[in-house]
Amino acid sequence: MALFAGNEVSAAGFDLTDPRDQAAFAAQLAAHDRRQKSWQQFKVGLVWLAMFMLLGIALRLLNVSYLYIFEHFGFVLEGIWVTLGVSLASITIATILALLGALGRLSPHAIFQGVSGFYVSIFRGTPLLVQIFIIYLGLPQIGQQLKAMGYPQLGNLFILGAIQSGILALSLNYGAYMTEIFRAGIQSVAKGQWQAASALGMSHLQTLRMVVMPQAIRMIIPAIGNQFIAMQKDSSLVSVMGIWEITYRANRFARKDSMFMEMFLLAAAMYWILTMISEWLQARLEQRMAQGEHR
Amino acid sequence: MQKRISLLALVLIVALLVAACSAPAAAPAAPVATTDAAASDAAPAASGDLLAEILARGTLRISTDPAYPPQSELVESPEKPASTKCTGEERTAAEFQGFDIDAAVEIAKRLGVEPCFVTPDWTLITGGNWAGRWDLSIGSMTITPERMEKLYFSQPYYTTPAAFFVHNENTTFTAPADLSGKKVGACAGCTYESYLDGTLAIPGETIDFVVTDAEITGYDTDTSGLQDLALGDGVRLDAMLTALPTGQGYIADGNPVKQLGDPVYFEYLAGAIDKGSPLDTTSFRAKVDEVIQAMHQDGTLKQLAEKYYGTDLSAAAAPFDIAGLKQ
Numbered sequence: 001m002a003l004f005a006g007n008e009v010s011a012a013g014f015d016l017t018d019p020r021d022q023a024a025f026a027a028q029l030a031a032h033d034r035r036q037k038s039w040q041q042f043k044v045g046l047v048w049l050a051m052f053m054l055l056g057i058a059l060r061l062l063n064v065s066y067l068y069i070f071e072h073f074g075f076v077l078e079g080i081w082v083t084l085g086v087s088l089a090s091i092t093i094a095t096i097l098a099l100l101g102a103l104g105r106l107s108p109h110a111i112f113q114g115v116s117g118f119y120v121s122i123f124r125g126t127p128l129l130v131q132i133f134i135i136y137l138g139l140p141q142i143g144q145q146l147k148a149m150g151y152p153q154l155g156n157l158f159i160l161g162a163i164q165s166g167i168l169a170l171s172l173n174y175g176a177y178m179t180e181i182f183r184a185g186i187q188s189v190a191k192g193q194w195q196a197a198s199a200l201g202m203s204h205l206q207t208l209r210m211v212v213m214p215q216a217i218r219m220i221i222p223a224i225g226n227q228f229i230a231m232q233k234d235s236s237l238v239s240v241m242g243i244w245e246i247t248y249r250a251n252r253f254a255r256k257d258s259m260f261m262e263m264f265l266l267a268a269a270m271y272w273i274l275t276m277i278s279e280w281l282q283a284r285l286e287q288r289m290a291q292g293e294h295r
Numbered sequence: 296m297q298k299r300i301s302l303l304a305l306v307l308i309v310a311l312l313v314a315a316c317s318a319p320a321a322a323p324a325a326p327v328a329t330t331d332a333a334a335s336d337a338a339p340a341a342s343g344d345l346l347a348e349i350l351a352r353g354t355l356r357i358s359t360d361p362a363y364p365p366q367s368e369l370v371e372s373p374e375k376p377a378s379t380k381c382t383g384e385e386r387t388a389a390e391f392q393g394f395d396i397d398a399a400v401e402i403a404k405r406l407g408v409e410p411c412f413v414t415p416d417w418t419l420i421t422g423g424n425w426a427g428r429w430d431l432s433i434g435s436m437t438i439t440p441e442r443m444e445k446l447y448f449s450q451p452y453y454t455t456p457a458a459f460f461v462h463n464e465n466t467t468f469t470a471p472a473d474l475s476g477k478k479v480g481a482c483a484g485c486t487y488e489s490y491l492d493g494t495l496a497i498p499g500e501t502i503d504f505v506v507t508d509a510e511i512t513g514y515d516t517d518t519s520g521l522q523d524l525a526l527g528d529g530v531r532l533d534a535m536l537t538a539l540p541t542g543q544g545y546i547a548d549g550n551p552v553k554q555l556g557d558p559v560y561f562e563y564l565a566g567a568i569d570k571g572s573p574l575d576t577t578s579f580r581a582k583v584d585e586v587i588q589a590m591h592q593d594g595t596l597k598q599l600a601e602k603y604y605g606t607d608l609s610a611a612a613a614p615f616d617i618a619g620l621k622q
Binding site for chain 2: 075137140143144240244248253255260
């Protein structure tokens with residue numbers, strides 16, 4: 001703390017009844033706040049550095065061929081585009097599903113409430129991997145039955161390729177979780193807003209669209225970012241259908257050459273870097289969303 | 296008003312439920328007729344015949360799991376062919392290498408089409424119901440009665456002896472029979488596991504279960520089991536039951552394991568075709584059998600086996616009576 005000695009801000013020397021002194025004192029307080037903040041950031045940065053060094057030591061202790069990792073880096077890296085593509089497509093569809101789901105959950109109608117409640121329950125209550133298998137294996141059987149019944153076009157809709165099945169499973173699963181996020185976001189908007197809108201003669205839908213959603217979205221967007229980060233990692237499950245994303249590529253070489261630690265470390269590092277980039281983007285987005293809150 | 300809509304909705308749901316419950320009663324009758332009916336709708340150009348569709352398409356779509364050298368493995372920086380008929384989700388032959396790959400490429404060549412590969416998980420291949428996503432599995436698949444429920448098998452293209460492996464330092468086990476009651480590893484869901492729990496039945500072969508009451512550990516792949524065995528004698532495993540070539544390959548890599556006794560049984564490894572195919576597979580199956588038998592007769596498979604395994608593992612597969620399977 002000696003480093004920052006004399007940094008304490010005191011009102012002494014200021015005549016706080018004078019508006020000009022008030023402003024100067026406030027400026028000094030703000031500067032002090034900033035200094036404190038960057039000092040804190042510096043300390044946290046040091047801790048991170050120490051943690052990285054510990055991790056480095058742990059990695060040195062592992063019996064791992066770093067040359068092997070280096071040699072296969074490029075091959076596994078190519079999978080990043082598939083991982084990103086599948087995750088982006090899935091989070092987009094999941095967002096739409098979640099919006100519909102939340103509206104259903106909050107709807108006064110039994111049918112919407114029932115359907116969305118059932119959807120959330122079934123897709124949140126079963127493992128994602130099992131859902132992937134059921135969608136990949138089960139839907140084509142329904143499709144073939146439909147074809148047999150004389151609806152070839154409808155039947156073909158049910159016969160999905162590996163990537164399509166993966167995106168559908170991820171979307172449905174995450175859509176169910178995000179339904180609850182959207183519901184909570186919408187419910188976080190004060191009841192008074194609804195009443196005020198109603199007093200102005202706005203309909204239920206108008207209120208939702210023009211009053212409630214713009215406020216709810218501020219709560220929801222950061223949560224979507226969070227789900228996107230989780231999804232990038234869960235997308236590794238689609239490798240079971242032979243989609244060549246990061247995990248699939250890493251796993252084939254791991255099995256082939258018995259280099260499990262090497263390839264799993266490599267895959268883990270790639271997911272980590274990928275999610276760190278997402279985290280950074282999410283932080284910026286959150287800052288932007290918060291702009292209206294305080295100025 | 297609201298109440299009335301809710302009531303209407305409830306009535307609708309009840310109606311749906313009734314419909315859903317009555318549907319299954321009608322469904323079981325369908326399957327027999329289904330295959331033919333579905334086939335005629337699926338690909339009018341191919342008039343419902345898989346072989347005709349393959350020839351029209353110009354590609355043979357083969358499933359492979361490239362984690363099993365020397366059968367199938369990835370080529371890291373392949374020279375991609377200048378032009379290919381394989382679609383975006385399919386892979387060209389240049390991206391793989393191995394015995395299965397060479398055999399599959401040869402089959403496609405003799406059909407006069409381009410081989411394209413897909414790489415689904417092994418369980419998805421053996422489970423059947425491929426929904427027409429690929430045509431043929433060339434994945435060193437053992438013919439078993441369970442798999443025959445879901446898949447048609449082709450003339451086997453080679454055999455694999457199954458053998459026990461123990462740690463180098465072990466001196467107490469002298470024959471496979473000594474492993475009764477011990478900790479034995481095998482890949483989960485594979486024939487090796489069925490052998491250990493005494494349920495294995497290979498059509499056309501009488502099996503002698505010399506190891507009984509083994510404490511079985513199932514592994515995702517044989518290699519992870521062998522790794523556990525290499526940790527030390529009895530540390531995690533006393534023995535591992537796996538394919539002779541797999542175990543020998545692991546030893547050749549310099550790992551401290553050794554083979555215990557003679558192979559305990561032989562597996563016939565064949566191509567597989569989906570029984571639930573939306574198209575008629577009859578002529579395709581006959582053609583594949585014919586092609587594989589020709590590859591036995593002219594020595595192609597013998598040559599390939601010697602190239603990849605160092606011995607001719609194909610000889611015992613040629614006389615296998617495929618008609619005897621009564622598929």
